[in-house]
Amino acid sequence: MSDHAPFASVQLLLLFLRTILRIVLIPCKLIISLFRTIFPTGVLNSVDPNHRWRDDFHIATYFITGVSKYVWSVYSNRFQYWYLFEGQVKKNPNSLAISYPKPLAAKGEFELQQFTYLETYRIVLRLSYYLYNVHQVKPGDFVALDYTNKPMFIFLWFALWNIGATPAFLNYNILGQPLIHCIQTSNISQIFVDPQAAGPIKKTNDELEKSLPHTQLHFIDEDELFSNVLLNENYPTLRTDDSIRSPQTAKDFEAAMLIYTSGTTGLPKPAIMSWRKATIGCSLFGRIMRVTPGQTVFTAMPLYHSTAALLGVCAIFAHGGCVAISNKFSASTFWKQVCLTESTHIQYVGEVCRYLLNSPVSPYEKQHHVKIAYGNGLKQDIWKEFKERFNIGIIGEFYASTESPFATTSLQRGDFGIGACRNYGPIVSMVLSMQQCLVKVDPDDETIIYRNEKGFAEAPDVGQPGELLMRIFVPKRPETSFQGYMGNKKDTESKVVRDVFRKGDAWYRSGDLLKSDSNGLWYFMDRLGDTFRWKSENVSATEVENQIMSFTKTVILETVVVGVKLPSNEGRAGFAILRLQNKDMSIEDKLDLLNTLLPHLKENLPKYALPIFIKFADEIQLTHTHKVAKNIYRNQALPHGDDGSETVFWLCGYEKYQLLTDEDWSEIAKGTNKI
Incomplete structure (x- = not known):
């Protein structure tokens, strides 16, 4: 048999699978088109005033086509987010990818920096060459970014992906032993530091040199790098070969990036963000939040958090939208920056909404074009006030945690569903019931799941708080659903609970209390544990x-x-x-x-x-x-x-x-x- 026979067999298998997927997708697309013709939006709204059937249809149709395409990307070993990004560069080269109101010396004044998908791609390729040849960043390296919100964060991030290295996003507020722990547990070889965020890491520098003498620190001179490399059209580029970036042994549940989360160990833990979560998970989230080409999502959330990184950048780029990033949150200039970037969406956490409501009226808060605000933690007591004062029609509240394998969402319009973090119609709810559930907790110790006389968990009554669990579909290999924390087997295993409803099953413990209502909506209640x-x-x-x-x-x-x-x-x-x-x-x-x-x-x-x-x-x-x-x-x-x-x-x-x-x-x- 020829040495090429096994490879040829794999290629034939992939071709067969792609053909089957196309056969499946064609009628799906025809059915979707026919349904939209027969039942236009106005009709769906009239028969479904709370929009739950319409939203179910919007999610389900994309899920069918999106997952089918993702399955193909896994079989063809092109599941890394890099290829999704390159696809958008080809489809929307001249559409805006990044918009950045750069703060000027005069307080409250900004210079708008913008980059199209093609410009961003070329910058990333030049930066890739620079990192690979000047700093010897190699495929397989774990490289940390200690950076504030600015385009350079995204350029470095995607350049590392292009090279085949894994970025780790450090919280630039931490210092001392927690910072050393973050670097040590993640096998970080190099750290690229934003001078604006360098204070804590400089305070820890002596300890770093003593504890991690082989970890290299690089303090970026952005003006020089932009001038000599990023915007220099004569500077060489590097587009890493697919076989190096995507070896045949790669798995879609492996780390795309590391994001740090606090936990009961007393020190931050590097949570593994899988390629699956970064690609299909974020793509589906962007679909739910109505991100499309030509729309701009403004975020003042830190990019080192999953809210801005995954549910911001990854969800937005997956649909050809533009991410507008604020260097840091400022209640006094928030709406000015939203207007400057012509944003159609904004990201929030509950604290941001309250800060904005407590701020003096800004002339810009009535001039924006925002239709959707999405985030988590918006409390019911200010929900309607926030929508009405800032004239925002839709709130996209979600529940997620950095390490959780899945998220819940609620696209809330009108008065129905205020405060909910999970709000779906009967179709999506039925599907999700196989993957997400609430269980009773011990009344004396909420950190313990209640077990009945048979030793199994029970669902709480409507209105009664319960811990959110998410199913691990392959109990013998929990890492296929929940990747956990790098270098921390003990804490990873502590998040997995077994024999919950039957012998042999396995579930991810969220550590959070939620409750359901009579309409099947879920509401976040509180965090458990430490x-x-x-x-x-x-x-x-x-x-x-x-x-x-x-x-x-x-x-x-x-x-x-x-x-x-x-x-x-x-x-x-x-x-x-x-x-x-x-x-x-x-x-x-x-x-x-x-x-x-x-x-x-x-x-x-x-x-x-x-x-x-x-x-x-x-x-x-x-x-x-x-x-x-x-x-x-x-x-x-x-x-x-x-x-x-x-x-x-x-x-x-x-x-x-x-x-x-x-x-x-x-x-x-x-x-x-x-x-």
Whole structure:
């Protein structure tokens, strides 16, 4: 037999599969076209005022064609997002891909930088040559980006993909041991640093050189790089050969990128973002959010988070749209930038919506062309007010976490579905019921799934909170659905629960409580365990606890950290409970202790992770299973406890701990004291 016979057989198989897929797709497309002719949008709206049948049809038809094409890309080994991007360059070369309101020296003024798909592609190819030949970035390398929001972030990201390297997106706020841990666990060989974000990494530089002497730091001179390389038409280009970027051994559930998430280990974890999630997952999400060529999505979310990276850039590029990126969120210039970039969509997290509502009226907020705002965490109490004030017709609320294998979405119009994070009609709901479910949790310890006398989980009643689980379709190989965390087998396995509804099944644990209503809509309730969200960031309670205890174990015997809800604020603020060696310490001495501890916390924790409130306790309360009763502490009554006798301290202006007075609490509760 010829040496080429096996290869020829594979090619014949692929040709056969492609032919079958085309045979399937042709009638599907004809049916879709016929249905749209018979039932135009106006008719569907009249028979389905809540748009659920129409949305089901919109999702299902794309799912059939999109998944079929994706299956073909897997069989032909072209499933990496790079090929999807190249496809858009060919289809929409002159359409805008990136729009960037670059901040100028004059406050509130911007210079609009824009790049078409073809311009972006050529820049990426030049940058690829530069990285490969100047910095010796090679296929298979893990390379970190420590970058703020700007086009260079995307150029570096896609250049690494072109070369065949894996980008890792560092949160530029972290420093000290957490930063070293991120780099160490991800096998990072090089880090490209934005000078604008260099402060924390420079503070950690001595520790980095000692702990990771072989990791190279590169502080980018953007002006020089743009002039000499990116915009230099005579500079060489590099388009890596497909066999190098996409070896035959590649799998679609392998890492496309690493994004860091906080967790119960006390340190950030590199969550593996698979090619499957980046391609078909994000493409479907973009479809649901009505992203099409010629439309622009504005985001002020950090690109190192999955919201802006996956559900922003990847979802937008998959459909030939333009991503408009703000260097950082600013409530005062938000709508000006939206207008400047002519955006049709905006991304949000709940905190952003509240900040915008609390801001003075801007003339730009009535001049924009935004039709859809999508994100997560928009609370019901401000939902309608946000839509009405800023004249936004559709809210695209979703539920997702960085590492979760799937997401839920809700495209909300009118008054139906306010607050929901999952809102589908009967068809999609029926399909998703095989993949997503809610289960009861132990009433005494919400981190434990309730089991009945047969040892199996049960679904909660309508309106009753339950933990969201997502099915792992191949229980013996959970990595095919849930890739977990790089270099952290223990935490990866802790997110997988088995024998839930029958022996041998496996599910991903979200760690979040949701509830359903009588219409089948789902609503986010709360986070479980030791992670909470503050200032649009995930905070690891264990990480904060570890830093408190590393400062002194002789004075502080024990500490518990949770997140507490506050009026007029999104998320949960850090709340620490300390048990001291000396139970009789005076208030003055406690203040001295806290303000001595504060510099240590500032050196080792990002600002959003600092405990805002602290109280001292003689004993730490436990559950009947001898675990810390965190639910009790999460429901702390402020400012003085349930009986009004407790003394609580707070971090005033992030500068100094002081007693929490009634006046302080009144300002915090009204939102006039921004913490």
